Structure formats: structure tokens, C-alpha cells
Amino acid sequence: MPEPTSTTIILYDGVCGLCNRLVQFLLKRDPHDRFRFASLQSDFSTELLKRRGIDALDLDTVHVVVDYGKPGEKVLSRSDAIIHALSQIGGMWEIFRAGKVVPRPLRDSFYKLVATNRYRFFGKYDVCQMPEERFKHKFLG
Numbered sequence: 001m002p003e004p005t006s007t008t009i010i011l012y013d014g015v016c017g018l019c020n021r022l023v024q025f026l027l028k029r030d031p032h033d034r035f036r037f038a039s040l041q042s043d044f045s046t047e048l049l050k051r052r053g054i055d056a057l058d059l060d061t062v063h064v065v066v067d068y069g070k071p072g073e074k075v076l077s078r079s080d081a082i083i084h085a086l087s088q089i090g091g092m093w094e095i096f097r098a099g100k101v102v103p104r105p106l107r108d109s110f111y112k113l114v115a116t117n118r119y120r121f122f123g124k125y126d127v128c129q130m131p132e133e134r135f136k137h138k139f140l141g
Contacts, residue, residue: 009036009064009065011037011040014040014129018118019118020125034089042141060115062081064077064084064085078112083099
């Protein structure tokens with residue numbers, strides 16, 4: 001498997017309608033090619049999360065791997081992951097950094113409420129969605 005050229009990797013539930021919408025949103029707003037993506041169902045995600053002691057079978061969260069492959073590599077989860085990803089696309093989206101003032105337990109409670117109901121409200125695919133040809137280089141695993 002080729003090594004990612006970006007050091008920020010978004011790990012998402014590949015069959016979740018909401019997660020796929022998030023990925024599409026980020027793809028369209030990533031002109032500086034900052035992000036790479038991998039579904040949580042991929043071998044790449046399983047190996048990466050296992051190495052970090054994170055349960056790869058927990059599909060109820062989005063993870064953002066910051067500084068992938070560097071000494072300071074870290075994995076952000078749930079609301080921290082969303083805030084980081086959205087604030088990285090720049091422009092007006094940097095306002096999401098302000099979300100950090102809300103205590104994490106409160107943010108993550110809201111995140112869990114959405115995650116628990118995401119298939120019901122946003123749908124679920126039978127298989128992981130394939131990216132458009134122009135974005136294939138951004139997907140791992």
C-alpha cells in the first residue's frame with residue numbers, strides 16, 4: 001500500500017451516509033491537498049488504530065490522525081476530530097476552533113447522540129462508497 005503524502009488522515013465509517021457527506025464536504029474544500037481518507041472498515045485503518053490501542057470495530061466515531069508517521073503523531077476522536085478537520089479547511093470554517101471552549105464531555109455527548117442515530121437520519125450504504133476518479137489518490141486502503 002502506498003504511503004500517504006498528507007500527514008492528516010480522516011478515518012470514517014465507509015457505509016455511513018453522514019460520514020460520506022462529511023468526506024465529500026472536506027474533499028471539495030481541500031484545495032491545498034491536506035487530507036487523506038480511509039474507511040474504518042479498511043485494513044489501513046484497522047492496523048493504524050490497533051497500533052494506537054484504539055478499537056477499530058467502534059464505527060461510532062470519526063478519527064483524525066494528525067502528523068501521521070511523524071514523532072508527534074496523534075489520533076483525535078469524536079468532537080475533537082470534527083473540530084480539527086473543519087478548522088483545517090480555512091476561511092470561515094476556522095470558527096469551529098471556538099468549539100473547543102465547550103467542555104469535551106458536553107461536546108462528545110452531543111456527538112454520541114448524533115452518531116447513535118446517524119444511520120436512521122442519514123442512511124447506510126451496503127458497501128463503502130467509491131470516490132470520484134479525480135479524488136482516488138486521496139483514499140487509502
